[in-house]
Amino acid sequence: MIHEILPVCTLRCNCSIIGDETTQEAMVIDPGDDIEEVQELIAQHNLQVKQIVITHAHIDHVGGAMKLRAATGAPILLNQNDYALLKMLDEQAAWLGMRSPGKVEIDRSVTTGETVSAGSHAAQILHTPGHTEGSICLYFAPEKKLLAGDTLFAGSIGRTDLPGGNMKKILSSLHETVMALPDETVVVPGHGELTTIGEERETNPFLVKR
Numbered sequence: 001m002i003h004e005i006l007p008v009c010t011l012r013c014n015c016s017i018i019g020d021e022t023t024q025e026a027m028v029i030d031p032g033d034d035i036e037e038v039q040e041l042i043a044q045h046n047l048q049v050k051q052i053v054i055t056h057a058h059i060d061h062v063g064g065a066m067k068l069r070a071a072t073g074a075p076i077l078l079n080q081n082d083y084a085l086l087k088m089l090d091e092q093a094a095w096l097g098m099r100s101p102g103k104v105e106i107d108r109s110v111t112t113g114e115t116v117s118a119g120s121h122a123a124q125i126l127h128t129p130g131h132t133e134g135s136i137c138l139y140f141a142p143e144k145k146l147l148a149g150d151t152l153f154a155g156s157i158g159r160t161d162l163p164g165g166n167m168k169k170i171l172s173s174l175h176e177t178v179m180a181l182p183d184e185t186v187v188v189p190g191h192g193e194l195t196t197i198g199e200e201r202e203t204n205p206f207l208v209k210r
């Protein structure tokens, strides 16, 4: 499995490129910005992007999606519970003092029970509301890898004080869905360092059992 992680946008969102070295098919997760650099990596590995998956509709995760779609022809996937938040990109840009990327069009909604693939590498979609209503994680079971968006971070969890955020929901998503994964699962959060489910189970102040 080819897996490149590239921090994009001023907020350093972890954009992932997942590729199959045999079929050269790829998916890009959270292309928030810096699409030229994303495309350079795609070209370096000689990959063909088949889908663009957005973990949630915050500007730093979705801002570059239209540019990448125009360059690759790949559809953009987002859970439908974040469509309302996606309509607020101008407001999000204003809060952060950033330039709005303009309108982002979603080609298809994805939710729990569905999979998204790059060649032979398939990820289960896990709908994990809380950071936003439509937040999803991508779980690659054979590779034991979780792309967690802004639901789980090394030592922390996603903020819930923005529109659509809900502390009760993020805790239930974490306890019932995310922490049900095996300890050895490598977690690629939406920002910052990689971690594992086992490490977070033992040390994350939001998750340790008291």
Ligand SMILES: [Zn+2]
Pocket: 056, 058, 131, 150
């Ligand atoms: Zn976010």
